[in-house]
Amino acid sequence: MKTSASARSETERVTTALRDEIIDGIRKPGSRLVERDLAMDLGVSRVPIREALKQLASEGLVTPRPNTWSTVREFTTSDIADLNEVLSAFEVMTFELAAQRHTRETLSELETVVRRGLEFAERGDAIGARRAAADFHEIVTKISGNALLVEIGGLLSSRKRWLLSQHDDLSHVAEEHSGLFDAIARRDVGGIKSLVLEHLESSQKRQIQHNELKHREPPAEPADDPERFRDDDESDFENIEETAAS
Amino acid sequence: MKTSASARSETERVTTALRDEIIDGIRKPGSRLVERDLAMDLGVSRVPIREALKQLASEGLVTPRPNTWSTVREFTTSDIADLNEVLSAFEVMTFELAAQRHTRETLSELETVVRRGLEFAERGDAIGARRAAADFHEIVTKISGNALLVEIGGLLSSRKRWLLSQHDDLSHVAEEHSGLFDAIARRDVGGIKSLVLEHLESSQKRQIQHNELKHREPPAEPADDPERFRDDDESDFENIEETAAS
DNA sequence: ATCTTCCTTTTTGTATACCAGAATGAGACA
DNA sequence: TGTCTCATTCTGGTATACAAAAAGGAAGAT
Incomplete structure (x- = not known):
């Protein structure tokens, strides 16, 4: 069951599986992605899960929040x-x-x-x-x-x-x-x-x-922004200035 | 000064440190990046090192090889x-x-x-x-x-x-x-x-x-690609590889 | 001398356990 | 009603262990 196909590492398998589940809509936008739960779900330890989540975050499919669970990205x-x-x-x-x-x-x-x-x-x-x-x-x-x-x-x-x-x-x-x-x-x-x-x-x-x-119902907050400006999520993203110092 | 207080996590600190060392040429192109050694160097465990290496690989500064050490990228x-x-x-x-x-x-x-x-x-x-x-x-x-x-x-x-x-x-x-x-x-x-x-x-x-x-060889493929020349001059000497490690 | 082949070493990939600290959520209190 | 506090929930990180894969070398064959 776990040995599905040509995957070279657990991390890769996990990444592929999660990615497909997200794109196919099995994991709903906004839903929680808790490492321990995913680890049990997919029958691996937390380590591959962490790496997979990081990878998917860089692909823009999950929204990570520092020190808390990640969520499936809600595209605006x-x-x-x-x-x-x-x-x-x-x-x-x-x-x-x-x-x-x-x-x-x-x-x-x-x-x-x-x-x-x-x-x-x-x-x-x-x-x-x-x-x-x-x-x-x-x-x-x-x-x-x-x-x-x-x-x-x-x-x-x-x-x-x-x-x-x-x-x-x-x-x-x-x-x-x-x-x-x-x-x-x-x-x-x-x-x-x-x-x-x-x-x-x-x-x-x-x-x-x-x-x-197919307007999806708000999973949490109806953050409707008709403007071009993004309201929420200003916390992550690399701090542009920060190191200025000089 | 360099490590301003603006680092939020070990992983970030490590990533920044390694990135600077690579860009500043302190880590030579082609030199080995061994997780355990880096962990001791930087006084952290392997986990932040792994995440930093992954990040830097996605930024194109390190070349990862499955199941072996990564190296500092050699730009061709x-x-x-x-x-x-x-x-x-x-x-x-x-x-x-x-x-x-x-x-x-x-x-x-x-x-x-x-x-x-x-x-x-x-x-x-x-x-x-x-x-x-x-x-x-x-x-x-x-x-x-x-x-x-x-x-x-x-x-x-x-x-x-x-x-x-x-x-x-x-x-x-x-x-x-x-x-x-x-x-x-x-x-x-x-x-x-x-x-x-x-x-x-x-x-x-x-x-x-x-x-x-300072070249390296492009991926083994006969360049059936006449439009484009990237001046290949000979060389590709047995590159310095990890002479140093110092 | 050079090429294989085999064995040892090195290093990653993953698992497991544990802890500190941040975010959450619910209940107590004003 | 609002806000303050506190237990709970998770993540980020540490430490340790082990299997598996690659690298490196040495012995043996050509």
Whole structure:
């Protein structure tokens, strides 16, 4: 039961398990993540749990609070706006680089995934389509040839997966990926930017549309902030100034 | 002085200490980071050390290897190229947003730092100038108003500090920061991009100039990647490895 | 002399137990 | 009703132990 699959360490297994549970909505936003409980749940000691929680915190899926339990992150509309904003810069860059640097092999790998995505979408397999969509972006990042970009892509991948999990109409996504693939294939470095931005924008619209419908009930506090400013959570985050001293 | 009272946890203290030692070159690239030894060195148990190492690995300052010791990261020219590439997208976005979203208060805070940088540079205080330069970028990121951008900026900050530590002529940097500040102040969203790119480029030139070639081999893969050259000259001598450990 | 193979050492990964201190939550008190 | 106090709950950290994996070296084979 615990020896599920190809995982090299307990920490990794735990991290993967928790991440999936959070993204799949099994762990509700705002719910407590208590180390001892998780340790018993997953049949390991507190050590791997601690490391997993730290990792997931860095991926933005859990909200740690000093000296107390962590919680499953509650994404606000402003969080999502920030994410889309960042994505619009990073993805453009990634695709432009990929269009320049792809090779025969990497391109055919990408084509396979695009095809798979289209098939899944056509026959209504949301889970498969989502996986293909995530794979597509991951492979494009790899093709970009920039190791740091891959790293950042990995950091953002959980959030991206979360975004994808928020809307179920994946057919547009698959088609747009197909168009993006074509642009990469013909090395259309100049034209790919607008395609990427359109892709993000249309994806964004579907998020909002879908999001407003499933308005989750406040787990604790109805922290509704229509403004751009974040009200709560000013405590964590590295203190910017602090060490000034001089 | 160095260890100001602002450290909240052992892990944080350890992380800061190790990070500084690595960036300042006290810990040589490639040297071993053994948990038990570090624990004794820094007078703590293995747990904070482990967490610090994990953190620093995510910041790209240490290279972890499964089931063995970590090492201080050896930056290759390709690593630096990747970093500059990412930075050129990241910083442009950051500054464009900052130019749009700054307020009276944040602007004056920024001005203070710019002034400080100029003063330090003028009187040849490299350490102070470097700190001011790092602060400048950090504050601009904050002004951008995008929490995720701040997060990514934090992740990249160690690498940026490392870059800064590689060249000692900080007067250009301070002056360019002053120019960037002006552009932000006058909300010159259209014109700031070229300024940022120039800033990065000139900084990059000084890096190369100062940076003696110390390469390592890129991951074993035949570079089917003709566009891009990262000047591989021969060498890759049996690197110094952990000659010292002192 | 160089390449394998085997064995010892080193070091991490994980478990377990325990403690101090901070945050929480509930009850006492004004 | 509000706030103060205090027990409880958790985390952050220490210490210790042990299995498993990698590294390093030595013996043996070619």
